[in-house]
Amino acid sequence: MEILTSQSTFVLSDELLEKMDAYWRAANYLSVGQIYLYDNPLLKAPLQLSHVKPMVVGHWGTSPGQNFIYVHLNRVIKKHHLNMIYISGPGHGGPALVANTYLEGSYSEVYPDISEDEQGMKKLFTQFSFPGGISSHVAPSTPGSIHEGGELGYSLSHAFGAVFDNPDLIAACVVGDGEAETGPLATAWHSNKFLNAKSDGAVLPILHLNGYKISNPTLLARIPHEELEQFFRGCGWKPYFVEGFEAGDMHRKMALAMEQAINEIRTFQKNAREKGDDKRPLWPMIILRSPKGWTGPKSVGGLKNEGTFRSHQVPIPVDQAHASNVELLEQWMKSYRAEELFDQNGRLISELAELCPTGDKRMGANPHANGGLLLREIRLPDFRNFALQISSPGSVQGQGTVTLGNYLSGVIKLNGKNFRIFGPDETLSNLLGAVFEVSDRQWDAQVMEEDEFLSPSGRILDAQLSEHQCQGWLEGYLLTGRHGMFNSYEAFIRIVDSMFSQHAKWLKVTRELPWRRDIASLNYLLASHVWQQDHNGFTHQDPGFLDHVASKKADVVRLYLPPDANCLLSVMHHCLGSKNYVNVVVAGKHPLPQWLGIKEAEIHCAQGIGIWQWASNDQQSGPDIVMASCGDTVTLELLAAVSILRKHFPELKVRVVNVVDLMKMQSELEHPHGLSDADYDSIFTLDKHIIFNFHGYPWLVHRLSYKRANRNLHVRGYIEEGTITTPFDLRVQNKIDRFHLVIEVIDRLGNLGSKGDYLKQQLQDKLLEHKHYVQRYGKDMPEIAGWLWGE
Structure with a gap:
């Protein structure tokens, strides 16, 4: 365990500590206000029931911890001139991210009507979990976000996907201790075995141990300290523990942990890039143990609240049936001393605003979190050069994915660090092996003599047998402005049904946000499909992903089933060049008759449907x-x-x-x-x-x-x-x-x-x-x- 003591050479000054604590109070005040208030945002008048929303909904428990993290990340960004994005994994952490992007000014830049004054603050509060407003979790509408917080488990995979081929980027990923219990998140801790310190950025995981889910304790908060440390060291991480209740002490501990983590990340990257050190680093992570609902009401209705599951959602019920609780809510909000934080017009005072990074360095304005801003067009080879020669329909046998593999190798060669192939150990099985003639798999764990296609700088990420991981990596890669493809067995793509749904919903919402720029499409290639399972049997037979995808918004989803290899080339060429879609392509790998020459295939695929006149005899009647x-x-x-x-x-x-x-x-x-x-x-x-x-x-x-x-x-x-x-x-x-x-x-x-x-x-x-x-x-x-x- 890394012991954080005052003997370290880094010291957080009392003046800076007080300012950071005040900034934290401002973010907490805005978080509470979003959950409760309809009017009277600065509490200039005594709080009344009419100032409270008629239906109070939301989640408080994770917000204060995330606000605490955000202000400390702001400090290291400013000090070290970092390029950093923030990924919020805990469920329903929306109030925290909205509050912090509002304080740094990026929220008002995107939504000018939510201005940095009293009237804007009122609108900020009113819109939260309100009809026509914003959701209680981090969403596409939240500036700086690439991660939809409505479903748990994918934050860390998204973070790694974001930093692949982004050598200057750090993804600060807050992992909730409830989220940490999901299968995808538990798998994602091993992403560090695929990170290349020379050409990739870094992920700084911050495990937020606040002890509770909706009504149950969390596992990682209830195991011995030594066991928790051993778990993460076994996963290849160096954990720094920040633990306690007292705010001043916690600020000093957190600042020191952040300083040590950033220094280690920079040292590892410098050694890899300047000295050629190819040893896999023991990357740092932070484990923050703080009370659930930190700084909230200590007790409500005679029951302990702060530090328990009761603070997870709305700590204090305030409505007609609980009108007397208005006074308790007012006391809680006044404990943050908003009059010290905002001026009479409702703007954050200048000495606190100075704690924020500026311009694109603000996490809410980082262009990597609006990937279309950075998107470079993919360079695609002429698919016609990879076509099978067909003298007449059915005269040639061919294998669709073998032909496609040759084309994809050309895509890899043309695009450098702008395109990757993802898959759960199935690239070779799906007969796309030609891609390994131009690239290895990316891999930073042990390599043995008999291994094939493993190196730290490969363009193919298929060496971990997890569909969740591949989907999360690819989503993070796309959302930060790059291009990619996911190949999988058709039956087992069902494992990421829900992840696909979340991404499709993300695309649907971003189409309605003019400030969100288009990103490259998410492209699935489903091979080893239902009709080609000679030895695998019934378990490998499920074409139901098509049904699932077809149920989503028509503006987003596309389904292609090419009948032969040349049609597959044409379809995939189109899909790789498209934006803001989910494209699903189903293609076989076994030898089958080939029907169309490449010119006919191109025309047929452009139409999407057609009468095959060469196979028909009804032309006259x-x-x-x-x-x-x-x-x-x-x-x-x-x-x-x-x-x-x-x-x-x-x-x-x-x-x-x-x-x-x-x-x-x-x-x-x-x-x-x-x-x-x-x-x-x-x-x-x-x-x-x-x-x-x-x-x-x-x-x-x-x-x-x-x-x-x-x-x-x-x-x-x-x-x-x-x-x-x-x-x-x-x-x-x-x-x-x-x-x-x-x-x-x-x-x-x-x-x-x-x-x-x-x-x-x-x-x-x-x-x-x-x-x-x-x-x-x-x-x-x-x-x-x-x-x-x-x-």
Whole structure:
């Protein structure tokens, strides 16, 4: 344990201590005012119930500790000329960040109507947790924030993502002790094994131990001191403990801890950058143990409040039923002596305002926390140079992600420190191995002789098996103005369902904030997908992420299912160059027939949907049946079904439709990419049966197209059937195979006569033959594995 004593060479002067304590009181006063007050912000008149909001909601418990941290960070920023952002991990810490950005002036710069005077303070208070106002947690509307505080667990991952390739940036990350109990946060302590002191910035974690969650104690606050220290040392950190209750003593301890932490960070970076020291540092962190609801009411209603779970939310109930508590609230607010902190006009007095950094050095105005300000356009190679040569549809076998890997290696080469690939140990498994020809994985732990692709300066972060970590790193990287991609197994991307939701909500809100600049899109590549699990079985089969994403705001989400490798190149090229979206691309890695040359693929993907004229025969008379697909494997089976129909019913007019952009199925009134009713009807007809072979759960297509005029839509997709089996047998079990598709056409049309009856019987026999064959030989029948379009 690092012992912090007055014998250190650093001493916080009494004058500065008093000013910092006064500044802390000002931030605490503003935090309380936000929770409670509707009017009378400076308490110039005796407080009355009418001055209090009719519904008092919010969270006080974490705010005073975060206010304490913020004023100390301001001091080291000014002294050492630091480039620092603040990440607030504790839930519902909004009052603290709003208060501090207001005090430093960055809040009023973004929101001029919240002015630095009495009237502005009234608006600041009124808007908090008030209809049409701001939320009780740190949000996109909070200047200086890159972290949505509504859900716990991701602050430390975001902090590391922010400092990758940002050598001058320090991310001060406050981790709540409740948040520290989440799986993602517990994993994130190991991010320090991926940080390169030479080319990356630094993260200063500040674990805020205030002892309680909503109504329970926190684990890390209730274990012995030595055990807590051993835990963090075991995770590769050097903890500095700041503990106590008395404000003056705590200010001195915190100032000393901050000074030592910043000096160590700078020393490590200097040694790495100037002396070539490649030893992994034992990075500093601070553990602040302070009372929950520090400086709040000691007791309320005869029950202890400060230092207990009762201070977590609203410490003092004040409403019609508790009108007598107005006096208690007034006493609490007056304990901060606002008349010493703000002038008669409500502005922070000058000697306290001088404690703030200025300009971009203010944490609320740091451009890294509004990443679009720093965003450099990504440089993309010509995807056409990586295309597969296709002489005719289906004549070539190819692997989508192998082809894409070659393209991504070109992206890495062109972008230096402006692009990264993230993934949970699946980059090679997803057959993107070409990227390792131009970059290693970033890794700063032990390396052994037999290891591959590990170095401190790699561009690929996939060496930790945690989807949460990869998502958090990527979000932090994007939110601070860079570009990236997340590749994962399709089934296990569900692990970050909630993280995706938070990011999508962030993007939705920032679109409504003119001061928030556009950032690069969050791009998912989902490979090893539901239809390609020969040995993994049922556990690896879940296409439900598409359903989850489709439920979010249409302005934000995009879903792409390219049918072949050249379409994948075109789609990913578009996604990597886009901004302010979440793009989900689903692509296979196994050999499949390739359908479109690169020119045709580019046109098809730009349209997002189209009739494949080369596979259709209805040009002269219109279709008897529409056969549609969305996804690579289902497109193969659909075309195989069409070939059977063409062989046995040459007179049958079949229209083949392929969908790349799933949101084309929605109306243009519901999604920017949606088709107009006229265009939809032109493709799918008004009344013909549509057999739609879909990559995911069938009801998603029904949900997207439920308002369309043609109600004869019959969707096949994944129906939760699976095991360890052959590729074709998995398709048969879920009835998306060619034989089931043809049988459905025969049943739906009902006018194919005895030829239809006999063919249906043949196909049912073929399904039994297939079942016996795979059970005996463990592989698909030669006629399936060797099928070619046009034969």
